[in-house]
Amino acid sequence: MLLETFESQPFLYRLPSVIEPGGSEVYNLYLVTSPRIYGEAYDGGGELAMFLNQEPLQDGYEVIYLWVQQAMVFWPSYNYMLYRFNSTTGEYLGSISTAATLFVFSQFAQSADGTIYRADDTNKVYKCQIDPLLGVTSDGVVLYNLSTFAGVISLNAFNINAGNSIALIGANVENQLRVHDLGSGALLRTVTLPGYPVKIMVQNDNLCYVLDSNSVVSLIDFQLGELLSVFKVQESFTYTAGTLAFDSKYNRFLAWTASIDTTGQNTGIIIGYFPAPQPVYLTDPIPLAPPRQYETTPIYTRLCGDMGESIGGVTVSLASSDTTVALIMGFPAVTDGDGESVGTMADVNAGTATITASCVTASPIVTPALLPTWSDPLPAGVHGLLYTTTLTAYGGVAPYSFACPGLPAGLAITGGSGVITGTPTTPVTALPLSPTVTDSATPPTTIFLVTHITIT
Amino acid sequence: MALELLYGPANIKVGGTDVVAAAGFTWMQGLGLLAVLDPGAAYGFYAVQMDGTAEGPRSSYNGSGFGSVLNLSGKQLAVSTTTHLYNFDYLAGRPDATSFLTGTACQDITVITPDRYLGFFDNGSGVQAQATTDGTIYTAEYTFTGPSPGTLVNVSRSRSPTEVCLTFSSGQMRFYDTTLKAQVGDTLFIGEAPDGCWYVPKFDIFVEVKSLQIKILADVTAPYSLSNPVATPTVEAGVASSLSVQLLGAQSEPCVDELINWSIASGEGSLAVSQSATDLTGTALNTLVIPVGSTGTVTVDAELNY
Numbered sequence: 001m002l003l004e005t006f007e008s009q010p011f012l013y014r015l016p017s018v019i020e021p022g023g024s025e026v027y028n029l030y031l032v033t034s035p036r037i038y039g040e041a042y043d044g045g046g047e048l049a050m051f052l053n054q055e056p057l058q059d060g061y062e063v064i065y066l067w068v069q070q071a072m073v074f075w076p077s078y079n080y081m082l083y084r085f086n087s088t089t090g091e092y093l094g095s096i097s098t099a100a101t102l103f104v105f106s107q108f109a110q111s112a113d114g115t116i117y118r119a120d121d122t123n124k125v126y127k128c129q130i131d132p133l134l135g136v137t138s139d140g141v142v143l144y145n146l147s148t149f150a151g152v153i154s155l156n157a158f159n160i161n162a163g164n165s166i167a168l169i170g171a172n173v174e175n176q177l178r179v180h181d182l183g184s185g186a187l188l189r190t191v192t193l194p195g196y197p198v199k200i201m202v203q204n205d206n207l208c209y210v211l212d213s214n215s216v217v218s219l220i221d222f223q224l225g226e227l228l229s230v231f232k233v234q235e236s237f238t239y240t241a242g243t244l245a246f247d248s249k250y251n252r253f254l255a256w257t258a259s260i261d262t263t264g265q266n267t268g269i270i271i272g273y274f275p276a277p278q279p280v281y282l283t284d285p286i287p288l289a290p291p292r293q294y295e296t297t298p299i300y301t302r303l304c305g306d307m308g309e310s311i312g313g314v315t316v317s318l319a320s321s322d323t324t325v326a327l328i329m330g331f332p333a334v335t336d337g338d339g340e341s342v343g344t345m346a347d348v349n350a351g352t353a354t355i356t357a358s359c360v361t362a363s364p365i366v367t368p369a370l371l372p373t374w375s376d377p378l379p380a381g382v383h384g385l386l387y388t389t390t391l392t393a394y395g396g397v398a399p400y401s402f403a404c405p406g407l408p409a410g411l412a413i414t415g416g417s418g419v420i421t422g423t424p425t426t427p428v429t430a431l432p433l434s435p436t437v438t439d440s441a442t443p444p445t446t447i448f449l450v451t452h453i454t455i456t
Numbered sequence: 457m458a459l460e461l462l463y464g465p466a467n468i469k470v471g472g473t474d475v476v477a478a479a480g481f482t483w484m485q486g487l488g489l490l491a492v493l494d495p496g497a498a499y500g501f502y503a504v505q506m507d508g509t510a511e512g513p514r515s516s517y518n519g520s521g522f523g524s525v526l527n528l529s530g531k532q533l534a535v536s537t538t539t540h541l542y543n544f545d546y547l548a549g550r551p552d553a554t555s556f557l558t559g560t561a562c563q564d565i566t567v568i569t570p571d572r573y574l575g576f577f578d579n580g581s582g583v584q585a586q587a588t589t590d591g592t593i594y595t596a597e598y599t600f601t602g603p604s605p606g607t608l609v610n611v612s613r614s615r616s617p618t619e620v621c622l623t624f625s626s627g628q629m630r631f632y633d634t635t636l637k638a639q640v641g642d643t644l645f646i647g648e649a650p651d652g653c654w655y656v657p658k659f660d661i662f663v664e665v666k667s668l669q670i671k672i673l674a675d676v677t678a679p680y681s682l683s684n685p686v687a688t689p690t691v692e693a694g695v696a697s698s699l700s701v702q703l704l705g706a707q708s709e710p711c712v713d714e715l716i717n718w719s720i721a722s723g724e725g726s727l728a729v730s731q732s733a734t735d736l737t738g739t740a741l742n743t744l745v746i747p748v749g750s751t752g753t754v755t756v757d758a759e760l761n762y
Binding site: 228280284290294298300342 | 460463486506507512514547660661672714761
């Protein structure tokens, strides 16, 4: 498994669906009216894509786009949506409908410089762009024709490294990454993979990650043709259940998954992962030499990931069930580059003692920074009528407390809930306010965000 | 056991479940014992830790029809079929699609050195190291001496980049230097017929697989018998006598660097030291002095410090 770095707030969505009797893609039927059948579903049949695009936001300049093909309410057609997220916090920002034609029988890849490429079912490659209003667009100009490349039988995954004039290709009949020259199409080299590649993510001009059919991500130097390391991907983010992208700016993977409930309301989450293994197993302590009375014995342990990867730099402690028999001397010890640690045990007397090992691996999840999420302006009110709105926030450490000095006469805020309510007594026009939110961290963080209110 | 057991036997497990089939592949420092395992559902290529817990799989490779080949000229392994050699990427857990050597007897190759391929088998003159450059014609370069080792079970890396550790069906382990083209060091005895046994140079231990279980063995012969003390010259009053005991393993191999505790159980006399270590022959020495005029019987105890 990969080491998690952040997890977004869940966002709610509702997906109407074409129902295919017995189909595995149908979740959660909620209405059946022949011949129209409605259900909750999303089609994850390899037609998911995740992109990063630079757009100015108040706290950053990156937006995560998640493209999803979903079934429409008007049977039997489909809808194509781009979900938008704040790439810093993972906050759900909304969705855009986008042109369906680009996505039918298409595969997408995003290069290390952010360029989005699309390959159609004839292996022709086009350049795409993301428009915050129009969604994904393409000028329809063929940049490359991968079908002319030697040995490409059926394109299963691809990416472009234009700087080095390289095409990275996975075909679904081989456990290989194929490295081709973009100009001539010549096959330069191949790299053996654990499974057949389903997604190729370029980190820079030398390195790429390849997600394969065994839910394993391989780090590959495609210039040398060498496999450098492998990581298993969390089960929920395999290519059939979600999607995975590589954010080369922050050197992390981004994954999306759907969580289906039974009420017709679904949720999705963006999770970030370091390209590093998550420690999952510490071996039993093992003596490396025969224990002898009154002598010391080196004791071995190893900390590893779920592919056997080494976890270095972690402190391991040993404990003896009877310190009059076996005394722990050389621990705590820190795991080395192989994930191994060796300390010593003193055999102080005859008898039997049980030695146990333990280690603590701190949670690496980064708590999102405290972020006010109220709008500017606040909803308008009418004097003499009841007014209610709620200040909200994201990140930090809940619970929050809110304050909003200078409210129009007749309005008051409840600090614990952020609810502003009351009956305003006088009109105001675009009255500036500086509400604050304070979290429960130690020490607490307080953030203000200027907004305005109008009472007519 | 002839080599002393440090840990195990422990069942090889995947996700807490005992495997139903296991074929050891090689020990890879920083990963574990690479092995093809069947946890009951399907074969896969796993990394087995020293306590028997397997992590993976990294591929669905099942090893069918392939033999494991140790490549001393690079970090990669190789696998053989009857007529081909393929590079094997242990990270991917798969062989390359195309072979790099074709010959009529590639299946006999078990080690790749920078200048030749080696096999270890009996061609009628005893077990020999046989070299080939084409996977077809082999030339004997060394014949192993001593008790017949049986057939080769597996090969692993050893104490130097040019040395390999050979595990045989008899339970013998021998070290072969591919540059000197000769066995180096003593023959070790596992004490049973292993399914596989690999040397771990970083810790000077062995990892054995037997009947779907893993065992960790010390590079130390397990003490099996300790002789009674022998005095030279014969003990008598006023004379200093040299005492010796010999500590041996189950195959009569010497136990080296073991501490022997000495004591006078009864009678008059003094010992030069209370503890001494066994030498390369498994012999520990002491000196007994009987006072002038002393009579009666002196009993000396020698015990392994265990």
